[in-house]
Amino acid sequence: VKLESQIEFLAIVDKLKSVNRATKPIGLSRQENSAEHSWHVMLTALVLKEYANEQIDILKVLKMLALHDIPEIECGDTMHYKKINSEERKLEETAAATKLFSELPKEQADEFLSLWKEFEDQTSPESKFANAVDRLMAFILNPRNEGGSWMEFNISAEMAQAKNSHIEDGSKEIWEYVRRIIDGAREKGFLA
Amino acid sequence: VKLESQIEFLAIVDKLKSVNRATKPIGLSRQENSAEHSWHVMLTALVLKEYANEQIDILKVLKMLALHDIPEIECGDTMHYKKINSEERKLEETAAATKLFSELPKEQADEFLSLWKEFEDQTSPESKFANAVDRLMAFILNPRNEGGSWMEFNISAEMAQAKNSHIEDGSKEIWEYVRRIIDGAREKGFLA
Numbered sequence: 001v002k003l004e005s006q007i008e009f010l011a012i013v014d015k016l017k018s019v020n021r022a023t024k025p026i027g028l029s030r031q032e033n034s035a036e037h038s039w040h041v042m043l044t045a046l047v048l049k050e051y052a053n054e055q056i057d058i059l060k061v062l063k064m065l066a067l068h069d070i071p072e073i074e075c076g077d078t079m080h081y082k083k084i085n086s087e088e089r090k091l092e093e094t095a096a097a098t099k100l101f102s103e104l105p106k107e108q109a110d111e112f113l114s115l116w117k118e119f120e121d122q123t124s125p126e127s128k129f130a131n132a133v134d135r136l137m138a139f140i141l142n143p144r145n146e147g148g149s150w151m152e153f154n155i156s157a158e159m160a161q162a163k164n165s166h167i168e169d170g171s172k173e174i175w176e177y178v179r180r181i182i183d184g185a186r187e188k189g190f191l192a
Numbered sequence: 193v194k195l196e197s198q199i200e201f202l203a204i205v206d207k208l209k210s211v212n213r214a215t216k217p218i219g220l221s222r223q224e225n226s227a228e229h230s231w232h233v234m235l236t237a238l239v240l241k242e243y244a245n246e247q248i249d250i251l252k253v254l255k256m257l258a259l260h261d262i263p264e265i266e267c268g269d270t271m272h273y274k275k276i277n278s279e280e281r282k283l284e285e286t287a288a289a290t291k292l293f294s295e296l297p298k299e300q301a302d303e304f305l306s307l308w309k310e311f312e313d314q315t316s317p318e319s320k321f322a323n324a325v326d327r328l329m330a331f332i333l334n335p336r337n338e339g340g341s342w343m344e345f346n347i348s349a350e351m352a353q354a355k356n357s358h359i360e361d362g363s364k365e366i367w368e369y370v371r372r373i374i375d376g377a378r379e380k381g382f383l384a
Contacts, residue, residue, distance in 0.1 A: 003369055006239050011332050013235065017217040017228045025209040036209045036227035042234060043205065043258045047198050047300065059251045066235045108239065140203050177195055 002105055009103035012073075019072045022079040022149040023141050034069040034077055037137065041065050044133045044140075051173040054125035064119040064130045067112055071096035080135070081155055081163055093120075122166065132170025139164075139181045147190030157186040194297055201295040207265045214271040214341040215333050226261040226269055229329065233257050236325045236332075243365040246317035256311040256322045259304055263288035272327070273347055273355055285312075314358065324362025331356075331373045339382030349378040 019034040042065045049058050069077070074096035078089075097116045101109040118127050142148035150160070160182050168175035185191040208230070212223040234257045241250050261269070266288035270281075289308045293301040310319050334340035342352070352374050360367035377383040 003240070003243065003365060007332060007369070010232070010236050010239060011218060011336055014218045014232065014333065016231075017224065018220065026203060026206045028210065032209065033228060035231045036225060039208075039227045039231035039234070039258070040202070040206065042231070042254075044202050046255060046258060047202060047296070048195070051195065059254070062234075062251070062254050063238060066231070066238060104239070140199060141206065144203055173195060177199070 013070055015073045019077055021077050023138055024145055024148055026141055026144045034072050038069055041134050041137055051171045052129040053171055056125050056129050060126045061130045064115050067116050068119050070100055128170035132167040132174055135164050135167050136174055139178050143185055150191050157182050157191040160191055205262055211264045211269055213269050215330055216337055216340055218333055218336045226264050230261055233326050233329055243363045244321040245363055248317050248321050252318045253322045256307050259308050260311050262292055320362035324359040324366055327356050327359050328366055331370050335377055342383050349374050349383040352383055
């Protein structure tokens with residue numbers, strides 16, 4: 001029965017494969033979904049872990065990233081530049097996380113909810129690094145898609161800089177890289 | 193330059209989002225891709241790690257699963273039931289893994305190639321468990337898709353049993369679960 005409730009959870013979260021994001025995979029006309037994004041960002045965390053500002057537990061980072069988008073199954077994805085940190089949205093997402101994780105045995109549900117909240121809070125070293133790599137992904141995809149979602153939503157270099165500066169809290173080196181990408185994208189007209 | 197070569201690797205492996213598998217996400221008419229599958233199987237390993245037969249390093253399992261399908265970018269996915277363990281296919285996949293990982297700094301390329309080979313060899317406790325959860329995925333998706341790829345490719349219960357019995361090497365409990373699913377699927381006509 002325990003194993004079956006865990007499998008049921010895994011079947012429910014399969015729906016993350018239907019949640020679309022603003023970005024597109026490189027060279028494809030379709031939008032990226034949050035499940036394939038989650039794999040990509042987990043691999044990115046593994047590859048770039050040496051650039052974390054602080055000592056991090058990479059297993060904890062991977063757990064957070066495996067879970068970070070699951071509430072979108074109930075709430076949908078909101079593009080980073082359109083996010084309003086409203087109390088209402090936060091409550092909705094917390095309710096969704098609580099509901100979805102509650103399919104799991106209590107101990108596991110508690111662990112996952114706690115990891116998800118830690119990711120959202122962006123205060124622990126692991127959370128800061130996980131959020132930094134999560135924000136990095138658009139800077140890998142969009143420059144290789146002629147500006148991609150930046151062009152589509154008319155994002156300026158100033159917005160890109162302002163809305164992503166917390167990357168620096170997780171990794172100074174990744175933030176320096178992102179700033180170079182922003183400068184290059186502005187020159188190419190990919191960022192207004 | 194080091195960071196840039198790592199980012200270039202992460203851009204190249206974005207192509208995994210275009211590699212289609214035989215299975216479909218639950219309720220969708222499109223095929224699943226190997227990137228979203230990789231996220232799903234990594235989350236499954238995290239949720240079910242307590243069922244591993246042997247003591248496992250779950251971080252190593254997650255690393256293997258993040259990488260396990262990457263050679264498909266060059267070789268494509270082969271459905272499990274159509275796999276011939278030919279020396280030729282093995283050489284092709286090893287060449288693809290070597291080529292793709294060689295975008296990374298040497299030390300990381302060596303680590304990733306070694307992890308990929310360990311996954312393929314199915315001899316270490318981590319590899320046995322990682323392969324068990326990888327094989328479990330079709331038993332989560334297909335019963336919820338009216339038989340899914342089993343129906344499409346006319347797979348029998350005997351084939352399902354024979355071609356997946358190595359799940360038992362990674363987890364006796366997951367194998368028992370899979371056997372119950374096979375029995376149920378036969379009764380429903382999802383497996384011939």
